Amino acid sequence: MKLRWCRNCNVPLISDRCESCGELGLEVPISRTSDPRPAWESDLKLLREVLEKEYGAGCYADLLRNGDSVVLFGRAPYMDTSYEVISDGAVLGHLFFDLFSFSWKFKPSEAGAVRIEHRMEKINRVADKGEVVGEAKEGDPDFKLTLNGIACKIGNKYVITRVFKGRKAIDVKQDRKLLFEANEREIGLKGSRASLFIYRMWRKHGKLVVSFSGGKDSAVILDLAEKSGCDYIVYFNDTGIEMPETVEQSKKADIVGSAGDSFWRYVPKFGPPARDYRWCCKVLKLVPTYKALKGVTKMTLVGQRRFESLDRMRSKKVWMNDWLPGILTAAPINEWTALDAWLYVMSRKVEVNKLYFMGFERIGCYLCPSARISDFLKVKEIHPELWKRWEDFLFSTGWSENQVKYGLWRWIDVPKRFRIFGEGRKRIELSEASKIPRERLMNLAKTSSPEDPAVMIRASFCAGCGVCSTYCDAIEIRNGLAFITDRCNSCGLCNRLCPLLLHH
Ligand code: SF4
Ligand code: SF4
Ligand SMILES: [Zn+2]
Known part of the structure; x- marks a missing residue:
């Protein structure tokens, strides 16, 4: 940019x-x-x-x-x-x-x-x-x-x-603060273009759902939706590991989806969420969102912007998310920069999460593996009890002082430059077939074959998270484990959805 x-x-x-x-x-x-x-x-x-x-x-x-x-x-x-x-x-x-x-x-x-x-x-x-x-x-x-x-x-x-290239520092002639005057028309233009886009989406797809995350970008979307005159409702998904300041923002929502205590229930089985193993997104965000919005709308609006990260640089403005079948997702401010969004927030006096002003760059779960060590230190300072619970979990499951200090749990494959701080974790290895309970293996084999590594992994390590059963009616969770019923037609979808397979 x-x-x-x-x-x-x-x-x-x-x-x-x-x-x-x-x-x-x-x-x-x-x-x-x-x-x-x-x-x-x-x-x-x-x-x-x-x-x-x-x-x-x-x-x-x-x-x-x-x-x-x-x-x-x-x-x-x-x-x-x-x-x-x-x-x-x-x-x-x-x-x-x-x-x-x-x-x-x-x-x-x-x-x-x-x-x-x-x-x-x-x-x-x-x-x-x-x-x-x-x-x-x-x-x-x-x-x-x-x-x-x-x-x-x-x-x-x-x-x-x-x-140095020998370029001189810029001479500042004046120091007037004309931030808004210098940009006002453009902010207005961007705002009306985005509002018009939202209006058109509403005309085309009917009632919209604003996915409100508690971050500034989705606060902008909320304001734009209001100004567009469209019919919309606000959805907030509580992952159960949000900071209280973010949960506070959920007051603005009409529907609150909740993952409840899923994180703490499944983390002993899946292990810490990692940048290359985001089971958390599936279990804590996508599944509760799909459950809450199924049949409610044909389109959700999100505050995603392509400048947020290199990954998002090429993302489209409207797309179908595999995890929300039948629901389109639109990003009305996809081309906005952070500065656009902040100028909008400041000039329109949009209320945003307090965490931004406490030094957080991004709003998300407090132990998000994408976050930085400096963010974790801030969490520890502001909400010591939250951080303690996470540290206690890590220590109790065998992570060392050093691995915790440098956040080495944030990867399955720890990048080379971080390995100087210590080792990562052991991958979930395909246990020898003889150790897998035969009954479980044969049940899950209905989805594919008993030799399929996905089937073996699910048979050995199923956490009972319910991701697969959310998307397929042929699966039931029995005694905390996925059970494939006779309705299965062997399409294999569940083997692609299971979070256990994310890093294989
Ligand atoms: S098999 Fe189903 S319930 Fe078990 S961990 Fe995988 S997605 Fe979750
Ligand atoms: S997703 Fe497909 S393979 Fe898996 S249980 Fe359902 S029908 Fe069977
Ligand atoms: Zn000027």
Whole structure:
């Protein structure tokens, strides 16, 4: 995505031209994953603390020269949370949670270094990226400036991690806060286009369901649906592992689907949910949603945006979700950036989840495997009792201090760069066929054959989660296990749906 900035008004723009002064916006070179959003008070507080600790008192004022300039935080690719700090039309540096020291750090960019160079130690030489430019001892600063770049402390050496291009920081002429004036028409346009889309969907498909997750994007959809004049109801799905602030948002819903205590019932059998083993999505979201919405609507609206992640970059605006047969899903703000959504929220005074202002970038289950360690530390701080329950579970099932500290349960196949922190878990292995109860095997074999690995795995490890029985009437849950009745026509669908098979 592109981010533009008006040099005159010193504000970000969501279209090419500034609506306040007419100037063409200058493109800010942000990362591909960035999707920046406004930095809130809690974000700036963190930035200030980190800057002053690392570079001395007064550093925050040096970096953000205009105390009242707009500051945006974008996402940068990294092992844990990393924000591009964007202000005055430039990326000033990265604020990131360093897993090695388990603390937040700030690494200035070229534009940022120009502003705080008097606070940084120097290495008086020119060097290329990757070159070792000095020894580092304990207590030495994390970053030093060279004549043409920045060196990072890696182990006991300083290594050049970035060579500057010689581009000067942008001169800020004025510091007026014209954020809304500079973007108002475009926000209005985007809003009316999305509302019109919703209206058309309603005319075509009848009563709509707004899937409200408690996040800002779905709060925008709710507001747009209201303005469109369509007939809709609001649905909230409670996974049972939401933060109280999110559950609070469910007051806005007409129907609340609930997974009850499913998570705690099935986690001993499935193991922790993982990025490459999201049984949680099926059991806690898709199944309760399908049960609640079956026969209620032909279309749901979701707040999904394609800039949210690289995975979603190519997603369509209307699609059929395999897990919601007969119900179309539409994403009216698919092309919006986070900045579009936030400008809409702020200018239309849409009420959003408090968690955003406590430093959470995304709203979701509190132990979501997609979350970062820095998010978990925040959960632990705000709701220690919730985090304790999860940690207690992990420790009681054999995870070590280290595996918990670095969240290694978040993968089945732990990525290489995380393996320095420890091992992952054992996969569910296909147990030897002789150990599988024969009766179970023969029952499940009706769906395929007794040699099918899917059948063997289901026969050995069925958790009784009911995912398969939700989608096929030929399956019943008996004594906590899936039982295939005579109505089965061997279509094999259930073998593709079972969460046990997700990582095979
Ligand atoms: S076989 Fe059915 S009930 Fe058992 S774990 Fe798989 S989906 Fe759940
Ligand atoms: S999904 Fe297909 S194979 Fe599985 S129980 Fe139903 S009819 Fe049989
Ligand atoms: Zn302007």
